Amino acid sequence: MLVTIDGHDVEVSPGATVLQAIHALGREVPTLCYDRRQDPFGACRACLVGAEGAPGPIPACTTPCRDGMRIDTQDPTARRVVTAVVELVLSELPDPPGEHTELGALARQLGIRTLRWSGHVHERRRDERHPYLVFQHELCISCGRCVRACDEVQGAFALTATGRGFDANVTAGLDAGFLDSTCVSCGACADTCPTDAITEVTLLNLSDTA
Amino acid sequence: MSKNLVELVRRHHAAQAPTALEVLKAAMEHRGEITDEDRRIAAEASGLPEAAVYGVSTFYDDLLQPRGKRHIRVCTGTACFAATGDAHVDELRQALGLEFGQRSDDRAVSLAETVCLGFCHSSPAVRDGDIVDAGPGVLDRVLSGTSRAAPEPEWSSVLDRPVLTRPGDWSGLARAIAELDPEELLQEVKAANLRGRGGAGFPAGTKWEFTRAAQGEQKFIVANGDEGDPGSYIDKYLMERNPALVLEGMALAAYAVGASHGFVLCRSEYPRSKPALEAAALAARAAGWLGEDIGGSGFSFDVTVLEGAGSYVVGEETALLACVEGRRGTVSARPPFPAVRGLYGMPTVVNNTETLGNVPFIAREGAEAYRALSPDGTPGTKLVCFNERFTRPGVYEVRFGTPLRQLCEELAGGMVDGREIKALQIGGPLGGILPGWRLDVPFDFDPLASEGCMVGHGGILAFDDSTNMRSVARHLLRFGAHESCGKCFPCRIGLRRAYEMFSTEQPVERARLEPLLETLELGSLCAHGGGMPAPLRSLLKHFPEELRVS
Numbered sequence: 210m211l212v213t214i215d216g217h218d219v220e221v222s223p224g225a226t227v228l229q230a231i232h233a234l235g236r237e238v239p240t241l242c243y244d245r246r247q248d249p250f251g252a253c254r255a256c257l258v259g260a261e262g263a264p265g266p267i268p269a270c271t272t273p274c275r276d277g278m279r280i281d282t283q284d285p286t287a288r289r290v291v292t293a294v295v296e297l298v299l300s301e302l303p304d305p306p307g308e309h310t311e312l313g314a315l316a317r318q319l320g321i322r323t324l325r326w327s328g329h330v331h332e333r334r335r336d337e338r339h340p341y342l343v344f345q346h347e348l349c350i351s352c353g354r355c356v357r358a359c360d361e362v363q364g365a366f367a368l369t370a371t372g373r374g375f376d377a378n379v380t381a382g383l384d385a386g387f388l389d390s391t392c393v394s395c396g397a398c399a400d401t402c403p404t405d406a407i408t409e410v411t412l413l414n415l416s417d418t419a
Numbered sequence: 420m421s422k423n424l425v426e427l428v429r430r431h432h433a434a435q436a437p438t439a440l441e442v443l444k445a446a447m448e449h450r451g452e453i454t455d456e457d458r459r460i461a462a463e464a465s466g467l468p469e470a471a472v473y474g475v476s477t478f479y480d481d482l483l484q485p486r487g488k489r490h491i492r493v494c495t496g497t498a499c500f501a502a503t504g505d506a507h508v509d510e511l512r513q514a515l516g517l518e519f520g521q522r523s524d525d526r527a528v529s530l531a532e533t534v535c536l537g538f539c540h541s542s543p544a545v546r547d548g549d550i551v552d553a554g555p556g557v558l559d560r561v562l563s564g565t566s567r568a569a570p571e572p573e574w575s576s577v578l579d580r581p582v583l584t585r586p587g588d589w590s591g592l593a594r595a596i597a598e599l600d601p602e603e604l605l606q607e608v609k610a611a612n613l614r615g616r617g618g619a620g621f622p623a624g625t626k627w628e629f630t631r632a633a634q635g636e637q638k639f640i641v642a643n644g645d646e647g648d649p650g651s652y653i654d655k656y657l658m659e660r661n662p663a664l665v666l667e668g669m670a671l672a673a674y675a676v677g678a679s680h681g682f683v684l685c686r687s688e689y690p691r692s693k694p695a696l697e698a699a700a701l702a703a704r705a706a707g708w709l710g711e712d713i714g715g716s717g718f719s720f721d722v723t724v725l726e727g728a729g730s731y732v733v734g735e736e737t738a739l740l741a742c743v744e745g746r747r748g749t750v751s752a753r754p755p756f757p758a759v760r761g762l763y764g765m766p767t768v769v770n771n772t773e774t775l776g777n778v779p780f781i782a783r784e785g786a787e788a789y790r791a792l793s794p795d796g797t798p799g800t801k802l803v804c805f806n807e808r809f810t811r812p813g814v815y816e817v818r819f820g821t822p823l824r825q826l827c828e829e830l831a832g833g834m835v836d837g838r839e840i841k842a843l844q845i846g847g848p849l850g851g852i853l854p855g856w857r858l859d860v861p862f863d864f865d866p867l868a869s870e871g872c873m874v875g876h877g878g879i880l881a882f883d884d885s886t887n888m889r890s891v892a893r894h895l896l897r898f899g900a901h902e903s904c905g906k907c908f909p910c911r912i913g914l915r916r917a918y919e920m921f922s923t924e925q926p927v928e929r930a931r932l933e934p935l936l937e938t939l940e941l942g943s944l945c946a947h948g949g950g951m952p953a954p955l956r957s958l959l960k961h962f963p964e965e966l967r968v969s
Contacts, residue, residue: 241908248421248422249752250752251751251752251907251944252906252907252908252944253907253908254907254908254909254942254943254944255908257941257942265940265941266941266942268752271752271753271754273754286941289934289937290909290937290938290941290942293909293934293935293937293938293942294908294909294938294942297908297909297912297913297916297938298908298912300912300916301912325931325934325935326916326931326935328915328916328919329915329919350908351905351906351908351911357421360421360423360424361421361422361423364423366423366424366468366470366471367468367470368470369468369470369471369473369474370474370747370749370905371473371474371477371478372477372478372905373477373478373730373747373749373903373904373905374900374901374902374903374904374905374911374914374915375900375903375905375911375912375914375915376905377905377906377911380470380473380474381470382469382470382473383455383458383459383469383470383473384473390469390470391468391469391470
């Protein structure tokens with residue numbers, strides 16, 4: 210089927226998502242909860258785009274393509290909502306994200322310098338007992354990528370989403386840290402984390418000395 | 420949620436294993452708290468990994484608030500708020516010397532918050548153990564240890580031949596299996612234009628058609644009895660006073676789509692619902708209406724009744740299915756729709772209990788008779804209910820298209836104590852707020868939508884003229900933030916920020932509020948975050964001075 214992205218036609222197979230069509234053209238839209246190795250999740254809403262005829266922006270990652278669909282990745286409403294969503298995410302962290310992280314890069318790309326909303330932030334909580342992995346819970350934005358990497362890619366089921374609402378977070382095992390969980394130290398969670406909430410110790414050491 | 424996890428729970432379910440949520444709920448009932456040992460046992464029994472069980476145990480309200488020998492749950496729903504402005508909550512907290520989620524050191528008493536016990540006709544309501552007491556004098560009785568069961572609400576119908584207040588007698592199923600093949604029943608429901616009564620109004624026949632066409636080794640019917648809307652006790656009435664009608668509707672849905680098993684998920688806030696449904700199912704099995712080869716037709720169907728554990732968003736269909744599977748009740752992006760990939764990955768019809776309650780009439784009388792019931796509006800009838808501020812609160816079966824003023828003044832008798840209706844919230848917390856001077860609108864989907872309101876699930880909740888509308892905004896946003904499932908970012912963070920804006924006495928900057936409301940409306944994954952701005956928008960429009968937004 211044929212889909213038009215920002216005026217450019219692209220042929221996609223049935224079942225392809227709008228985000229896959231955008232990627233097939235070599236284009237990008239912001240994402241935070243998306244990892245192409247995992248099933249789409251639809252949580253972060255950073256990939257909202259305009260679709261002709263739709264009542265509002267649509268999430269590119271979970272929307273299947275329809276033949277003849279016309280997508281506008283620069284739709285002003287979608288861009289406005291995405292910027293607000295990223296501001297909200299930044300507002301839940303006690304410190305700005307590292308510049309090298311995906312979240313830090315996205316904030317720069319969207320030109321976010323000040324936050325319109327502030328309030329309660331995540332409490333600092335650090336688990337450093339594991340020899341290779343460090344968990345900084347206050348940096349978690351509940352994108353679910355680590356949990357899905359552990360479930361879908363590694364099959365270790367060591368991680369889970371916890372809590373609900375603003376207090377949602379992620380933890381290992383029965384909340385006693387990586388060491389006391391079924392973690393196999395593969396590092397897939399740290400690899401996919403967009404905020405450095407989960408990092409490999411070596412990388413953390415490097416950034417500490419930098 | 421990963422397909423791997425769903426497959427894990429499916430295999431264990433097929434082997435008759437309990438869900439993790441069932442095991443955790445039992446541990447809570449037994450011990451009053453949940454330990455890691457309970458979580459390990461739940462993981463072992465259910466097949467859910469330990470980490471995922473931990474996630475479940477931190478999601479549901481019922482699993483988070485420790486219980487003493489005497490566990491007191493105070494209702495913080497909107498009807499109780501409209502009755503006392505939360506004075507009952509503060510009084511109980513002070514008298515017990517406990518905050519929400521606290522247990523006395525000797526483990527004698529614990530206090531918890533619960534959002535809507537469904538005794539909105541007699542607020543405020545307090546649940547003391549399994550006794551729900553409500554109305555005048557409730558706090559004195561609870562504090563003196565003399566709680567007594569509050570009277571259940573009255574119900575009646577304005578119709579000579581009711582659809583939903585007629586006791587279920589299985590005559591619809593009897594006619595269907597004798598005279599209609601499944602496709603004919605499906606077409607009858609489509610022709611009746613039965614719209615979902617849970618809030619969204621989606622055509623039930625279309626949902627059924629998708630499920631019927633979907634491929635799957637097994638298909639399921641799930642009745643959504645998770646009536647979370649504060650101020651609504653319609654499903655409570657159906658599940659507790661007319662459960663056979665709900666079960667008959669499920670059996671008819673199953674017959675039409677080719678399903679073999681059904682689940683009812685009722686709320687734990689309604690301790691009488693599950694026993695009433697189970698008793699009705701037992702009677703139906705004895706009479707041959709549930710089980711194998713019903714009426715010699717070759718059609719077999721049975722039901723399992725489950726109870727939730729305290730979460731509003733579990734009323735959303737994908738979250739509901741996660742809860743039935745015993746997982747965290749978070750929302751999943753659609754597609755895939757439950758009709759194609761639902762419970763345990765199988766094609767599933769999810770209908771509200773009231774929606775299902777309409778089906779026996781359609782099966783017995785036909786689509787034409789059904790459409791004739793509300794000549795001025797949407798086909799069929801609707802159950803509505805009124806809060807304690809009305810003179811005659813209760814459950815009423817009414818015709819669509821009836822002017823709201825007629826419902827409020829003639830049926831429910833207007834406000835008590837000579838008060839005036841300041842505003843109504845119709846159809847739950849995601850519904851807009853209609854000021855008291857605009858009651859001439861017909862009660863139906865389109866007319867209410869043009870007022871920024873909705874039919875929703877049919878609760879009609881009045882705030883009287885003593886209510887401060889900024890405190891209404893704060894009350895609703897506190898509920899919204901507390902109940903956000905935490906999955907999508909706009910709702911998870913945005914509702915918290917919106918609540919924070921209204922939780923002080925400071926004026927709210929419109930320049931910060933408007934983009935936040937837009938982000939919630941357009942960005943949220945489900946109707947919870949998407950719908951919470953609706954009451955805010957109507958409050959901003961009709962009561963701008965009281966809201967102090969500038």
